[in-house]
Amino acid sequence: MKGMSIIVKTISSWVKILIFLFGIYIIIFGHLTPGGGFAGGVILACSYVLLMLAFGREFAEENLSLPIASKLDCLGALTFALIAILGLVWGGCFFVNFLYQKYLPGEPFRLISAGTIPLSNIAIGIKVGASLFLIVVLLSSFRSNGLAGKKE
Amino acid sequence: MAIFYFLILFMIVAAIIAVETDNLLSSIICVGAIGCGGSLMFLFLYAPDIAITQIVVEVLGLIILIRSSITRDLTFISGDREFFEVVVSVVIVFVIFLAGSQVMKGIPDFGTPAYSQIEGSASQVYVEKGLKDTGAANIIAGIILDYRGYDTLGEATVLFTSILGATVILRERARKLVKESE
Numbered sequence: 001m002k003g004m005s006i007i008v009k010t011i012s013s014w015v016k017i018l019i020f021l022f023g024i025y026i027i028i029f030g031h032l033t034p035g036g037g038f039a040g041g042v043i044l045a046c047s048y049v050l051l052m053l054a055f056g057r058e059f060a061e062e063n064l065s066l067p068i069a070s071k072l073d074c075l076g077a078l079t080f081a082l083i084a085i086l087g088l089v090w091g092g093c094f095f096v097n098f099l100y101q102k103y104l105p106g107e108p109f110r111l112i113s114a115g116t117i118p119l120s121n122i123a124i125g126i127k128v129g130a131s132l133f134l135i136v137v138l139l140s141s142f143r144s145n146g147l148a149g150k151k152e
Numbered sequence: 153m154a155i156f157y158f159l160i161l162f163m164i165v166a167a168i169i170a171v172e173t174d175n176l177l178s179s180i181i182c183v184g185a186i187g188c189g190g191s192l193m194f195l196f197l198y199a200p201d202i203a204i205t206q207i208v209v210e211v212l213g214l215i216i217l218i219r220s221s222i223t224r225d226l227t228f229i230s231g232d233r234e235f236f237e238v239v240v241s242v243v244i245v246f247v248i249f250l251a252g253s254q255v256m257k258g259i260p261d262f263g264t265p266a267y268s269q270i271e272g273s274a275s276q277v278y279v280e281k282g283l284k285d286t287g288a289a290n291i292i293a294g295i296i297l298d299y300r301g302y303d304t305l306g307e308a309t310v311l312f313t314s315i316l317g318a319t320v321i322l323r324e325r326a327r328k329l330v331k332e333s334e
Contacts, residue, residue, distance in 0.1 A: 031288040036296070070319065077312045084305060095301035100287045114288035120297045124308060131315040138322040 002056030012054040019047040027125035031114040037121040041128025048133045057140055066137060069130045076127025083116050083123065155196060163189040176221045184214040 003009060027040030052060035084095045091098030100106070100115025107113055163186050170182035187210030194203035260269075267273040278295055286294035296304050 031290050031293045031297075033290060034292070036290070036293050073312070073315060077308055080305065080308055084301060095298075095305070097286060097298050106287060108283055108287055109289045114286055114294070117286065117288050117293050117297045120301075120304075121293065124304070127308060128311065131311055134315055135318055138318055141324075142322045 002058065004054050008054050012050050016047045016051055019043060019050065023047065023125070023129070027121055028118065029111070030121035030125075031117045032109065032111070037124025038128055040121070041125040042132060044125065044129035045132035045136070048129075049136050052136065052140070057137065061137065064133060066134065069134050069137075072126055072130035073134060076123045076125070076130065079123035080120055080127065083120055087116070156193065159189045159193050159196075177218070180214065180217045180221055183217070184210055187213070 023040045023043035023046070025040075026035035026043055027037055030036035030040065048060055048064060051063065087096040087098050088094045090103075091101065097115040097117065099119075100113075100117075104112070104115060106115070111118075166182045166185040166189065170179045170186070173179050173182070187206060191203045191206040191210065194200075194206055265275065267275045270276070278291065278299065282291040282294050283289070286298040288294035288298070
């Protein structure tokens with residue numbers, strides 16, 4: 001049986017959902033409460049790392065395979081750069097907050113406010129979460145069949 | 153302005169030497185020279201915090217690269233300590249301690265940020281106009297994603313590049329190639 005004992009598996013299969021939701025909350029409310037894309041992305045990656053520790057690496061890779069994770073990583077980076085370039089197109093300046101200044105001012109302390117800042121937070125959150133998951137999976141697979149495989 | 157052109161020229165020449173030279177050690181030293189030039193450039197652009205980060209990263213990277221490129225680097229120190237060298241090191245430590253204590257006297261009291269006393273400094277502008285300029289209730293999000301978006305883009309690029317490097321080095325095909333070459 002791969003992974004840890006049945007107690008750890010049961011608990012982590014409940015807790016992983018809460019951790020994932022908390023990460024999403026931290027990302028989406030990044031412009032209102034403490035947190036943001038980087039912190040929320042790390043929490044998102046943590047839920048998958050918990051899955052990996054409890055159920056084994058193969059189970060985590062079935063849930064989020066490496067090609068999809070690397071595509072998410074690229075997508076997040078691309079979205080963030082795209083938001084900056086859209087500022088150049090519609091706001092006249094690279095990285096200008098064009099949504100807030102021109103199109104959608106919003107009301108402070110509301111969810112829909114601050115223009116491009118929540119969008120950037122979401123992009124960074126996806127990017128950081130996917131890339132941290134990738135790093136952990138790659139390092140663990142390197143440890144399990146990289147250096148040890150050489151000796152055989 | 154002339155100093156910037158000089159530094160850029162210096163860094164370009166060092167980069168060309170680093171790529172073209174056959175000796176690994178001199179190539180690494182040229183990489184260190186590029187980083188030193190970049191650090192000086194940040195210092196002249198009034199960004200001392202980035203200059204400090206740059207110099208720390210460069211020194212660490214240089215030490216690691218030199219350690220990995222030199223196979224025989226173990227030099228044993230023989231003989232007793234000499235009196236003159238001990239006196240010199242004690243005097244240097246004492247001078248640094250005196251300078252540090254003088255610097256400590258100039259630091260404002262705990263709880264009073266230095267920049268709050270200066271009109272129009274960046275941190276005061278952030279605190280006073282942050283909500284109006286960016287519309288974000290969390291002023292940190294407003295700063296890192298609106299005022300200092302370039303900085304965040306750089307951080308995201310650094311993260312992306314490091315993940316790319318790790319993926320390329322640790323992927324299974326590369327490991328197979330290493331095994332075949334052995």
